[in-house]
Amino acid sequence: xxxxxxxxxxxxxxxxxxxxxxxxxxxxxxxxxxxxxxxxxxxxxxxxxxxxxxxxxxxxxxxxxxxxxxxxxxxxxxxxxxxxxxxxxxxxxxxxxxxxxxxxxxxxxxxxxxxxxxxxxxxxxxxxxxxxxxxxxxxxxxxxxxxxxxxxxxxxxxxxxxxxxxxxxxxxxxxxxxxxxxxxxxxxxxxxxxxxxxxxxxxxxxxxxxxxxxxxxxxxxxxxxxxxxxxxxxxxxxxxxxxxxxxxxxxxxxxxxxxxxxxxxxxxxxxxxxxxxxxxxxxxxxxxxxxxx
Ligand SMILES: [Ca+2]
Ligand SMILES: [Ca+2]
Numbered sequence: 001x002x003x004x005x006x007x008x009x010x011x012x013x014x015x016x017x018x019x020x021x022x023x024x025x026x027x028x029x030x031x032x033x034x035x036x037x038x039x040x041x042x043x044x045x046x047x048x049x050x051x052x053x054x055x056x057x058x059x060x061x062x063x064x065x066x067x068x069x070x071x072x073x074x075x076x077x078x079x080x081x082x083x084x085x086x087x088x089x090x091x092x093x094x095x096x097x098x099x100x101x102x103x104x105x106x107x108x109x110x111x112x113x114x115x116x117x118x119x120x121x122x123x124x125x126x127x128x129x130x131x132x133x134x135x136x137x138x139x140x141x142x143x144x145x146x147x148x149x150x151x152x153x154x155x156x157x158x159x160x161x162x163x164x165x166x167x168x169x170x171x172x173x174x175x176x177x178x179x180x181x182x183x184x185x186x187x188x189x190x191x192x193x194x195x196x197x198x199x200x201x202x203x204x205x206x207x208x209x210x211x212x213x214x215x216x217x218x219x220x221x222x223x224x225x226x227x228x229x230x231x232x233x234x235x236x237x238x239x240x241x242x243x244x245x246x247x248x249x250x251x252x253x254x255x256x257x258x259x260x261x262x263x264x265x266x267x268x269x270x271x272x273x274x275x276x277x278x279x280x281x282x283x284x285x286x287x288x289x290x291x292x293x
Pocket of ligand 2 (some may be wrong): 131230231232233234235236237257258
């Protein structure tokens with residue numbers, strides 16, 4: 001119980017906007033709801049203590065099933081339309097036609113975000129803390145297509161995240177482009193980003209040589225305001241792009257967060273040009289669920 005007591009004391013004394021905390025003393029299951037405007041040292045402290053509580057959960061012979069471990073509860077008000085204005089690009093070519101019409105990719109600094117939607121949407125769900133297999137210190141699985149990723153989530157009674165769920169777990173209610181630091185400044189030491197990418201013509205048999213992913217949890221500052229790791233960078237993540245097409249861009253199979261290479265690696269953008277049968281050397285996934293498992 002000392003872990004829970006400490007958790008409670010710290011949470012009660014921290015003046016952040018982390019507000020809701022659902023916690024059952026009877027089953028030792030605690031989870032942070034995600035009502036935070038930006039990441040802070042206090043948030044990291046809560047995260048560490050929450051992990052301690054999880055440890056208590058695992059050693060308890062009581063109720064918590066294995067699937068519930070390493071998931072974060074996300075509960076808050078999501079803004080669907082956000083203005084995120086880049087103040088300073090890092091790319092040499094900053095024309096709108098750069099990068100096949102995407103424009104410049106890497107932004108050094110953003111202006112504060114603004115919610116453009118008239119009304120926010122209430123969302124509540126659960127998301128894996130790490131990329132699949134959702135285990136600290138293990139390398140994320142890559143070279144997997146959307147269908148296989150979906151099947152793996154369903155094999156543990158979960159599902160792929162929707163694009164909006166994924167974005168919300170990355171940004172929190174603060175709507176910031178980057179899940180680390182103040183959310184507005186790119187930091188190539190916080191998450192695993194801006195490493196060399198592979199020549200796309202490399203034969204499949206040599207892809208593994210170019211894998212620059214790191215084990216889950218190694219990037220200790222790459223934690224979103226919702227307590228979720230490696231959302232930007234490390235490996236790209238399949239999501240369900242609700243309303244997407246089966247026969248062309250935008251496909252229902254979306255990719256979020258970018259990977260270790262020098263790409264956007266922000267919470268909001270999604271790659272929608274790859275169909276569900278596509279797989280490449282940097283593509284992985286994580287799972288969500290609608291209810292606590
Ligand atoms: Ca880097
Ligand atoms: Ca990732």
